[in-house]
Amino acid sequence: MKMTSKDYVAYLKIVAKKLEENKDYITELDAATGDGDHWANMNMGFVKLMELSPELETLAIPDLFKKIAMTMMSVIGGSAGVLYGSAYMKAAAVSQGAESIDLDLLAKIVQAQLDGIMSRGKAQPGFKTMVDSLYQAQQRMEEAMKAGKSEKEVLTAMKEGAVAGMEATANMEAMRGRACYQADKGVGHLDPGAVTMCYQLETLADFLLQ
Ligand code: ADP
Numbered sequence: 001m002k003m004t005s006k007d008y009v010a011y012l013k014i015v016a017k018k019l020e021e022n023k024d025y026i027t028e029l030d031a032a033t034g035d036g037d038h039w040a041n042m043n044m045g046f047v048k049l050m051e052l053s054p055e056l057e058t059l060a061i062p063d064l065f066k067k068i069a070m071t072m073m074s075v076i077g078g079s080a081g082v083l084y085g086s087a088y089m090k091a092a093a094v095s096q097g098a099e100s101i102d103l104d105l106l107a108k109i110v111q112a113q114l115d116g117i118m119s120r121g122k123a124q125p126g127f128k129t130m131v132d133s134l135y136q137a138q139q140r141m142e143e144a145m146k147a148g149k150s151e152k153e154v155l156t157a158m159k160e161g162a163v164a165g166m167e168a169t170a171n172m173e174a175m176r177g178r179a180c181y182q183a184d185k186g187v188g189h190l191d192p193g194a195v196t197m198c199y200q201l202e203t204l205a206d207f208l209l210q
Pocket residue numbers: 030034035036037038039041042077078079080081083117120121122123128129130131176177178191192193194
């Protein structure tokens with residue numbers, strides 16, 4: 001695989017569409033466990049990224065990631081904006097000098113995004129957050145790469161991990177985010193941030209597998 005900035009923007013466009021289509025579902029999840037704004041926050045970020053897309057396509061990979069980080073930080077309100085900002089700043093740092101993204105760089109980007117979110121949010125896997133989907137995706141991707149699996153298998157493993165991590169949040173008690181303050185700690189509900197993280201990882205895998 002070889003993903004250019006133009007490809008990355010094409011991928012973001014599919015995420016933007018997927019978010020747009022899931023307004024009620026994501027809003028209801030955040031209404032059950034938080035304050036109901038997660039969809040609106042994420043959607044605002046992606047609408048802005050789409051407005052910027054002609055410019056984003058022309059940027060080198062590290063600059064593209066920096067611009068995405070700054071946009072998400074300034075446009076997405078709430079915790080998610082800061083966390084995605086950290087994720088994309090870390091992604092920019094590991095992409096220095098890259099003209100495109102190959103599988104090895106993608107693995108480094110996923111790892112860097114995970115580190116960025118975990119350190120900024122002081123969150124661990126199992127805390128019922130967006131980290132859970134990203135962590136499982138990263139773990140399964142790394143395992144598949146270490147086992148010498150094909151590119152297709154590695155991307156499929158990443159996608160399956162993202163879904164498994166997202167699904168696992170349903171039974172977790174929240175240790176971070178607004179769901180901690182609910183009497184039931186959000187048990188029985190998926191974490192909205194894990195669901196939107198999963199959308200992004202799934203879409204990325206599908207985009208690269210097509
Ligand atoms: P807010 O919680 O400020 O209203 P959002 O609703 O946009 O922000 O985002 C909520 C999501 O952010 C949660 O579902 C969770 O996945 C994630 N989240 C919140 N706090 C943290 C944290 N400290 N670490 C990691 N993820 C977090």
